[in-house]
Every structure is written in C-alpha cells, then in structure tokens.
Amino acid sequence: MTDVADRTEHTGTMTEPNASETTTPDGVRGRRIARWIAVAVLGAVSVVAILFSIDYGLGTGIRPGPGLWPCIAAIIMLGATVVVAITDTLEDYEAWGTESVRTLIALASLLAFAALFTLLGFTVPALLLMLLWLRMFGRLSWLKAALLAAAGAIALFMLFDVVLGVPMPRDLLMTPLTSWM
C-alpha cells in the first residue's frame, strides 16, 4: 500500500503531461479537459460570488454587512481552486466514454419525470421511469420490468400517501381509485 501512495505522490512533482501519460495512458486528453472545465467553473463561481458579496455590502468595522461572510467563503474557494489548478494530478478525473451515454439517458428520464410529475401525479411517471430503468439497467424482460415497476410505483404511493400522510398531487391513476374507495 505504501509504495502505491509513493508513486502517486511522485507523479505530483513531475511535469504534469509526462506524469499523466506514464500512469494513465487512456483518455489523458479527456481527463485534462475535465480538469480545466472543473477549475474554470469553480473559479467563475467564486469570482461571481465575490462580486455579488461586495454588492451586498461588506459592512464597516463595527457592523459586519451581509456580504462579508459570503465574500470570505468565496475568497477561500478561489484560493483553493487556484491551488487545485496548479497542483492537481489527473488521477481523479474519469474520461468520458460510451458508458456515459447510459447515464445521460437516465438523466433525461429523470428530468422528464420531474416535468410530468406536476401534470400526472406520481404513479404514472414513476411507473414509466422504473420500467425504463429496470429494462435498461436491471436487464429484466419487458414483462417482468412492467410488473415490478407497477408494483413498486403503487407501493411507494401507498406508503407515502396513505401511511405517511403526505399530500400527493392529483394522481392520474391513484386519485380515482382511492377516492372511490
């Protein structure tokens, strides 16, 4: 364990492109881009936050203003980001590959759920989401996935709506059913 850590420590002190190429031959370019984007986003957020804080008012010596604390936090963040930009190795960054496409599909389905939730209630969007996920990630047959998704969506609705008493929004499937009961 010790020698592994030694090696990684070592890469930090070497010139960075060589170091990353010797340790991780795959996806160096992608990793480097990921790191620069991360640093740029963090840097931008902290600079914007500093500007806003100054606008909110740092206050005088006697009365610290509402902007003082966020300004201190943003300055620490900017400082740490600068150090990360200079010293960080590429080891932590994952290259983007084809497997990310699955995650992007998953994300799209989640956003679709959020949009449909207010319109159709919980069960129908949840059923569709679970069906997709169980088929895609659980590799179940369509029939098994559909049965499990329907059971899961209805069980969760019952748990939160009936048992825990959460006022769920009007549900396309369950509201007519439960009101009839």
Next chain:
Amino acid sequence: MLDGLLVGFGVALDPINLLYVFVGVVVGTAIGVLPGLGPTATIALLLPLTYALDPATAIIMLAGIYYGSMYGGTITSVLLRMPGEAASVVTTFDGYQMAKQGRAGPALGIAAIGSFIGGIVSVIGLAIFAPMLADWALAFGPVAMVALMVLGLMLVTSLGTGSTWKAMAMAALGLLLATVGQDQISGMPRFTFGSASMLDGFDFVAIAMGLFGVGEILHNLEQGGHLHAVAKKVTKIMPTRQDAKDSAMPIVRGSILGFFIGVLPGGGGVLSSLASYALEKRSAKDPSRFGKGAIEGVAGPETANNASSTSAFVPLLVLGIPSNVVLALIFGALLIQGITPGPSLIPQHPDIFWGVVASMVIGNAMLLILNMPMVGVFVQMLRVPMGILVTFAMAIVLIGTFSIANDPFDIWVVLGFGILGWLMKRTGFDPGPLVLAFVLGPILEASVRQSLLISGGDPTIFVSDPIAITIYAALALGVAFVAVRRLRKGRPSIFEQARRIPPPTGLLTIGRAKRAEGTTDASADAGEDADTGAMHPGTAEAGEPGRHGDEATEEERARDARRR
C-alpha cells in the same frame, strides 16, 4: 449517569423505538452488505421518512443504520474482497485471505464479536465522557465555537478522501451555498436572483439527497455493476478457542483506539480501522502473517471501526460539531426536528441523548444475533441485481424529495444537485466537505458576526479566548507537522493512506478494483491496496518506522480531544 441510563432505557425499550432500532440495524447491515449504497446515501435517502418520527426515534434509527453498516460491510469484504463501505477496506487484507483458506466463518464471527465489544465499550465511554464534556462546553462563547468549527472543517477537509485542496474548495462552496436565501441578521436576500423559492435557501435534505443519493446512483450506473454470483456457504461461525485467544488483545486495543479516534473530527470509520491494523501488525510477534489471513488483522480493525462509529457521536451531541458526513446528516435530521445539537442538548433533551445511548446497547446486541446465525441471509441479498436496487432507490428519492415540503420545486433542486454530485464524482471532488460546511455554515456565520459585534469589529477577538487559542495552536502545529513531513518525504502517514481509500461507493470500489486487477494501473485504489497488502507484506513492513511516528500523532490528537 445512572438516572440518565434509566431514562434512556425507558426511551429505548419503548416498543416503537425498539422497532426502529431493529429497522435501523437491519437496513444498516443490508446496505453494508450491498456495495453501491453506503450509509451516507442510505441515510440521505431516508431523511424524509424521519419527519414523521419523534426526534429520539429518528436518531435511534439513523444511528442504527450507521453502526449496522459497520457490521454489514465486513461480510462482503471477507467473502468477496468487496468492501461494502470504506471502513471495511482494511478487512479485505486478511479477511479475504482467511476466506480463501476456508475460514470465512471464524473471520465473520470474530468480526461480529469484536464489533459488539467495541460498540459496547464505546457506548460506555460515550455515557461517561459526553455529559462531563457537555457541562464544560456550556461555557463556550461564540469565539470558542468559531474555533471549534474551523477545527472541524479543517480536519474533515484534510483527513477526507482525495485532495485536500479540492476538499477545501468544496467546503468553501458549501459555506457559500449556505448563504443563499435571506440573511439572518439584516434580512437581505442573498444569491436568490429574484426567485421566491430561493428565499428560504436550499433545503439541507434536498442537497444531501441530490449529492449523495442521486449523484451516487448516476455514477453507479456507469460502473456497470454486475456482481459475482454468490454461492459461498458460510459455516462454523463460532471462532475456535485459539482464534478467541489470538483476538482477545486486538479487540481490547481496537475498542480503546477506536473510541479515541472516533472522537476526533474526521476520525470515524476508515482512519480507525487503518490505525488499528497498523497497531496490530506492530505489536504482533510474527508480523509476516499479516496479509496472509491473520485473524488479528480482522478482529482489531473491525472492533475499532465500530467503536469509532459510536464515539463519533460525542462531538456531535456534546459540541454540535459533526465529525464526518454521516453525522452531518444526523445533525441535519436533528435540525429538521427543531433541535440544534450542542452543549445544551443533554440537559434540555435528556431523552434524546440517553435514549440513543441505550438504543446503541440494544442495537449492538441485535446486530450480534443478526451477524452470527443469520449471516447467510444477508449474503443471499447480494443476488439482488444492482439495476433493480438502483431503480427502487431512485424512485424513493423522487417521492421522498417531494415529501420534504410537498413542493415539486424540490425535485428539480435534488436533480440539479444530483447532476452536480455525479460530475463531482467524475472529477474527484468529494461532496462530504461540501455538505458538512453547508450544515455548519449558518452557525459559523452567526458566531463570526456575533463575535465581531461584541468586539466592535476588532478581528483580534478570534484569538482572545484561551480555548480558541489552544485550538488554533493545535491546528498550526498539525499543519506544520504535515508540512515538515512532506518536505522530508517520509513514508506516507496513516492519514495519507486513509486519503487514498476511495469514498464509500461500493461499485466505484469494485470498478476500480477490477480495473486495477486487469491492468498494472498505478492509481491508488482499494484493489491495489488490498493487493499490495496481501501480496507484498514486505513492502508494508518497510513502512514500520514511519507508522510509529503516526501512531504518536494520533495519540496526541486523541489527548487533545480529551483535554478539550
């Protein structure tokens, strides 16, 4: 104390609380077994469910999940060399070797017994020290609180996994996110960009569920997550007389070491099991057996990680400082209930403190039963395909999020933080310090501004208090020590090693371990760590003198913590 314990058992033996401590430890063991959902993600997912519970019941259940996961994490470490949560990584070194030699039963048995003893010792320590410390901490003013919180944040950023600077950037981002919404003092809206939904600031539960729940799930999807079929039968759980004799001292040492390391901010979990492993190896007559299936290498660390997960409640319940991310979530759960943990918690809410303490005794006894005769049941759980588990976890997140405030806006917030958490995982930024800083942020800001108002804007007030000076001096010493070590380029310390262990994402660990097995990749990860630990015991031995130094610092820090 006896009065307190009586109150506590009165609370803990209430049928509802008995039920929830049982639910907590079963869920904890289960998620400890299942790689992919660590205690952090699970507690984040279950936070909305705690709204409906009494504060004591909520904390009893969440604590049960935390220490239950310490037991459960052992099972897969031993059987499959897959740590179910980060603290069990060390167990893979010797536990998996024992399993290969057909001694999986005794390895699991001794781990359960050790965890039980460690847990009980730590509960006793908690019951004795916490009220004493709380009495003393009641006198802390805002200046001392600022110093304590700075210490907590610094330790968590420097002891966490990954790069310290990245952790610091995340902690600062957490402080910044905590300022979103109306300013407590002037009432001015900050960073709301004109949105009324943002006036109350971000909801802690939404952030925790997004970063840990959704972020983790999305990241797991990429790792594939095909588990090995588990068909191993575990037999002969009871350790032999010789096993018991070999493990007795490691368990005693592990209990004490674990308790004191757990009290340190950032100390629970991984650090304690690593420290215990190093200690056992150093005190063994024949250190070369380590990494080849030495039962001491399972007994010590397993005892220590459970002891530390219990004693980690000391700083939370006494000072109001969560010492790691799991406790930050429990802190959040208390805040939701309208209770701010701090020195006044024990006098004001004795039922919560003593109830939790007593429930830990009961919970650990339940876990001993769950993990000895019933270990096979949990092993079978590994047959549930990851895709199904992840799908259900996601559905729970979505409906749970809505139930936070019955506001669909929170679903968008959770998904937004989920995307952020996923991207952070991909770029090696640890969400832990962010969440911790987000929790501490409002209290820290209020204390800083209060102090400045008291002093009339004079910043020297922050070093005017003897407690604060002691804390800052200890911090400065620690920073100087690390800097000197770095300059001398010594062997990586135990803190460094702890940092190399990936965060408790089971599947991430598996993914990395697989990659490490397939290639000769030099990135430091669990798989490699286990390999080097198991196959080159010589290299680890060479690190002995370095470790000696580190042990001393830990004891120093533990002593510091006690003095405080």
